[in-house]
């Protein structure tokens with residue numbers, strides 16, 4: 408067992424520190440509250456602060472600690488832990504996710520309970536080494552990787568692991584306490600909502616925080632969410648114990664159902680499975696790019712099996728467009744070039760797409776320009792950066808399109824539709840080619 412230099416340093420103990428909280432038979436919450444946090448991971452707003460939930464499970468043959476807390480809150484965590492167990496009793500440490508808000512106190516915990524065995528997912532190994540940074544002179548790092556169905560027994564209590572990667576890091580997993588029907592879900596089903604009343608039937612209204620958290624943390628990984636739900640839905644669920652926000656003891660299955668709803672596309676039901684969707688977004692300064700967009704639409708619509716939608720970015724909000732793009736099969740952007748760049752509303756939308764998975768969708772760009780026309784290439788580059796395929800070379804037209812040039816636009820749209828249907832002859836530009 409490695410004993411790294413303790414990065415953890417004692418801090419003044421908060422006054423009136425509440426103790427551990429019993430959440431299920433033999434299970435205590437030993438986490439920490441962070442009520443003043445207003446931004447998490449730089450990008451996430453946290454109007455109610457957050458919590459770092461960690462748990463202790465007591466069995467007849469020892470104690471397990473499931474997840475830890477952010478380093479700054481290690482004092483609270485250890486005090487709560489000490490109120491319900493001795494370090495010598497700890498046989499098992501489970502880290503469902505190694506992001507620092509849950510692994511911050513791990514090195515110190517391993518130092519205090521050197522006899523405990525650490526259980527992590529198969530994908531967490533590299534992260535663990537990066538976290539603990541063992542020196543060459545240290546003893547080899549001891550841990551055990553686990554996957555779906557692997558179990559560790561505490562005598563009368565069994566921890567069973569579920570391999571649930573990319574929720575929202577490659578290393579993430581869930582741990583199920585079989586006898587009590589408790590799911591330690593990691594970030595899944597969590598939210599940034601700090602409320603010392605702790606349980607979902609006692610805290611304030613956290614619906615906004617729950618959906619906001621999903622939208623920013625889980626949404627890019629919907630396919631992985633659905634894969635995880637296949638493992639979670641068959642479980643008997645008395646309680647879901649996430650690493651952030653309220654503990655879900657009142658009708659926990661509602662949150663599982665809600666995750667499925669949030670992760671399931673509804674577009675196929677609306678337009679039919681036999682049709683593919685192309686969304687065209689454009690901005691136009693003097694009407695030229697708008698005319699191009701209409702011609703691209705006409706060309707694409709000429710091909711049966713493609714449903715085309717046209718949107719002027721001057722008349723829309725970004726968020727609903729992100730929703731449309733997430734479910735579309737192909738996206739085309741039209742932008743004039745102003746000062747050597749695509750226009751801001753186009754960038755605003757493109758920069759908002761990091762929260763959705765666009766890998767493999769088709770992309771295309773077009774636009775009118777005055778003298779340089781960089782916008783089309785810049786948009787294409789951004790789409791490739793989003794792992795989209797760009798099968799049809801971008802179309803630029805100088806100033807006002809002629810009838811012949813509008814024919815080019817119709818042909819551009821038609822070729823895009825054919826590529827979408829898998830009937831085109833265009834070379835698909837893959838990321839690997841670039």
Ligand code: FEO
Pocket residue numbers: 504506508509575576594650651
């Ligand atoms: Fe709460 Fe992904 O850490």
